Amino acid sequence: MLKKNGKFMLLALMILTLVVGCSSSPKTEVKDAGNATPAPEATNAPTASGDTQKIVYVLNNEADKLDPGLTAETFATxxxxxxxEGLVQMNDKYEPLPGVAKEWKVSPDGLVYTFTLRDDAKWSDGSKLTAKDFFYSWKRVMTAETASDYSFMMYPYIKNGEKFFKGEVKEDELGIKVINDTTLEVTLEAPSPYIMQLFAFSCYMPVQQAAVEKDKDAWHRKAETFISNGPFKVKELKFGESYTLVKNENYWGKDNVRLEEVKFSIVPEMATGLTAMESKKVDGINGVPTAEIARLKAGDDRFIVLPALGTTYYLLNNKVKPLDDEKVRKALALAINRKEIVENVTQGGQQPAFALIPNGMTLEGKDFREAGGSYGLTETGDVEAAKKLLAEAGYPDGKGFPKLSLKYYSGDIPKKVTEALQQMWKKNLNIDLELKSSEWKVYYKEIQDYDYGIASMGWGGDYAHPMTFLDVFNSKSPNNMTNWGSSDYDQQVDSAKKELDPAKQLEAMHKAEDILMNEMRILPVYHSTNVMMMAEYVKGWNRNILGNIYFKDAYVEGRGK
Known part of the structure; x- marks a missing residue:
């Protein structure tokens, strides 16, 4: 239960249902039967006298890269x-709305999308934004040398994209054609039910060629070269301290943008952020210390729990002994009491996770998770079965089990969940693991280099479809940091992307998850929520189930009342 506007509201996570189309026509519908509202809606009410249209919002982590074409870091979003801003935006029902493109048409076979760009589309420096900018930006993502973390979210969908990525065809053979400055024609390899959601995603957003090529590695780390095209632009970047955004006077929809400034303050300790919130030094915080959730839930109208489409899991380095043994991996999974973790550790309405893909996405009339099952995992675990498997693997009562590293990145929740897992595995399996932590930038590099035994990680959906999770563990994905790959898994994922029959597409996706989970290549722990606080005088903001927070329609009204 959470309290907002003086009324208790039921957490909407379990009730939120995404009906995901599997035909060639993109269709996604969100149904929310709960009473929770994600945020106050914008109105045309005049701004109260004396209200300053500036806010400060606290983030607890910062990304290493802010380049939309390169980064897969949640902290950059x-x-x-x-x-x-991309060609399109998504509304609350995950239906496409105009973005840089004011209109579009789709060929009857679902393969060709023709976008008409706005005549007044501009970069934040005032220069004109054209279809050529999208061609450059997308080609850049699909160029192997660019090393984009999200190249795999583009090249399989664009005609000849994968061949271009491999260097087998030239750029003029890509399914991206600039008809004129305001017309972009995109041809797909196969119809996709979620392609419009991809067109709205960050790696499909344009970057300015002139800005990028002045300093390819660091253009996004300096305010003077950070040219963008959205409702706000970068005024100041102080890494480790704050990012300051101001209203973009060259944005096509500038007349509807009411905030003059958004300052993202970097405060690693959630407790420090909460203190600033309660002393009214900041207007919102992106996370709340777990120890304070019960108190805030009971008596602070600014405390908010929102549904999220995400899963927290622990990576297993599948080539490190004894984690290369399926029995060991399953023993670790069975020895986890997930109910205890979500009720006593995270306490933010999270749900125990028994697989990669969370509940809430309905395909062909069935919830994907419910149809897929739980792979032998339960809320409280099965300690006896775990002990038996560990003994069969050659480690009876944990004897002889090596002291592997158990890593997590700096933060309240990762720390507490990792400590809880360490204690469970010691109590239930009598194995000792060495806790190690580091701040995110260092941690992420360690994980990418497979410098870990077991490590905290997770994935939040980039779009509302199971494929956003399955794609992560494709052996070609740079986000697959398990030190494992499977040609059978890849085949099922690739088949699902190209399959036109909805039932066969669904079958391929289930087969892919079966391979991952039956072999227990990761350890799912819980499905996420977004726990945060926002001052009630900040209105019109939106945070969707993908975790993205938007201030385009936000404004301040009633500050100080």
């Missing part, structure tokens, strides 16, 4: 979502 608050900035990218507010300073860039």
């Amino acid at each position: 608050p900035i990218i979502s507010n300073v860039f």
Whole structure:
């Protein structure tokens, strides 16, 4: 239960249902039967006298890269979502709305999308934004040398994209054609039910060629070269301290943008952020210390729990002994009491996770998770079965089990969940693991280099479809950091992307998850929520189930009352 506007509201996570189309026509519908509202809606009410249209919002982590074409870091999205814009945007029902493109048409076979760009589309420096900018930006993502973390979210969908990525065809053979300055024609390899959601995603957003090529590695780390096209632009970047955005006077929809400034303050300790919130030094915080959730839930109208489409899991380094043994991996999974973790550790309405893909996405009339099952996992675990498997693997009562590293990145929740897992595995399996932590930038590099035994990680959906999770563990994905790959898994994922029959597409996706989970290549722990606080005088903001927070329609009204 959570309290907002003086009324208790039921957490909407379990009730939120995404009906995901599997035909060639993109169709996604969100149904929310709960009473929770994500945020106050914008109105045309005049701004109260004396209200300053500036806010400060606290983030607890910062990304290493703020380049929308390169980064897959969740911590970059608050900035990218507010300073860039793609061809389209998504509404609350995940239906496409005009963005840089004012209109579009789709061929009857679902293969060719023709976008008409706005005549007044501009970059934040005032220069004209054209279809050529999208061609450059997308080609850049699909160029192997660019090393984009999200190239795999583009090249399989664009005609000849994968061949271009491999260097087998030239750029003029890509399914991206600039008809004129305001017309972009995109041809797909096969119809996709979620392609419009991809067109709205960050790696499909344009970047300015002149800005990028002045300093390819660091253009996004300096305010003077950070040229964007969204409702806000970067005024100041102080890494480790704050990012300051201001209203973009060259944005096509500038007349509807009411905030003059959004300052993202970097405060690693959630407790420090909460203190600033309660002393009214900031207007919102992106996370709340777990120890304070019960108190805030009971008596603070600014405390909010929102549904999220995400899963927290622990990576297993599948080539490190004894984690290369399926029995060991399953023993670790069975020895986890997930109910205890979500009720006593995270306490933010999270749900125990028994697989990669969360509940809430309905395909062909069935919830994907419910149809897929739980792979032998339960809320409280099965300690006896775990002990038996560990003994069969050659480690009876944990004897001889090596002291592997158990890593997490700096933060309240990762720390507490990792400590809880360490204690469970010691109590239930009598194995000792060495806790190690580091701040995100260092941690992420360690994980990418497979410098870990077991490590905290997770994935939040980039779009509302199971494929956003399955794609992560494709052996070609740079986000697959398990030190494992499977040609059978890849085949099922690739088949699902190209399959036109909805039932066969669904079958291929289930087969892919079966391979991952039956072999227990990761350890799912819980499905996420977004726990945050926002001052009630900040209105019109929106945070969707993908975790992205938007301030384009936000404004301040009633500050100080």
